[in-house]
Amino acid sequence: MLRILPLLLLTFSLVAASPEDAIRAAENSWTAAVVKQDFAALSKLYAPELIYAHSTGNVETLEQYMVRLKGGKQRYDTMTLEKTKINMYGNTAVSHSFARFTGKNDSGAFNDHLMVMHVWVKKGKSWQLVAHQTTKIP
Numbered sequence: 001m002l003r004i005l006p007l008l009l010l011t012f013s014l015v016a017a018s019p020e021d022a023i024r025a026a027e028n029s030w031t032a033a034v035v036k037q038d039f040a041a042l043s044k045l046y047a048p049e050l051i052y053a054h055s056t057g058n059v060e061t062l063e064q065y066m067v068r069l070k071g072g073k074q075r076y077d078t079m080t081l082e083k084t085k086i087n088m089y090g091n092t093a094v095s096h097s098f099a100r101f102t103g104k105n106d107s108g109a110f111n112d113h114l115m116v117m118h119v120w121v122k123k124g125k126s127w128q129l130v131a132h133q134t135t136k137i138p
Contacts, residue, residue: 020086023093023120026127030118031079039070047121047128055114055134056107076103081116091122098137113137 026045033041050062060068068074084097097116104110112134119131 019088019093022127023086023088023095024084026120026129027081027084027095027097027118030129031081034069034076035079037069037075039066042066042069044126045129047123047130049130051131053131053133055112055136074103074105076101078102093120093122093127094118095120099134101134 029041030045032038033045046062046066048062050065052060052062052065054060065074078101080100081097082099084095086093086095095116095118097118099114099116100112101114102109102111113136115135115137117131117133117135118129120127121130122128
């Protein structure tokens with residue numbers, strides 16, 4: 001019985017996790033994967049139809065963005081989500097965060113304070129990012 005109790009508690013905690021908790025976990029997985037350049041993890045987090053809009057106004061498809069990441073033209077050294085609000089709409093979630101990103105892109109090094117808007121869609125048992133938009137905070 002003592003061996004089963006931890007398994008039951010783990011199962012209950014996974015079932016009891018709210019959709020908002022799942023989105024927060026997805027956001028944390030996203031920031032970690034981008035900084036670590038974990039392309040396998042990103043391929044699971046990003047939907048094939050991803051729209052990736054940068055604070056510069058540049059808008060990329062999934063393929064274009066991944067080419068830039070893999071080629072080193074876009075690199076994130078740190079990504080810190082400071083505050084996140086999540087709204088759920090069935091199998092869709094919109095998250096809005098204030099964040100600090102540092103790294104390097106075509107224009108050189110950056111240290112940006114940003115607002116980040118994400119749209120997540122539940123596909124099967126996992127959440128995938130379908131839209132990303134950042135806006136610089138002066």
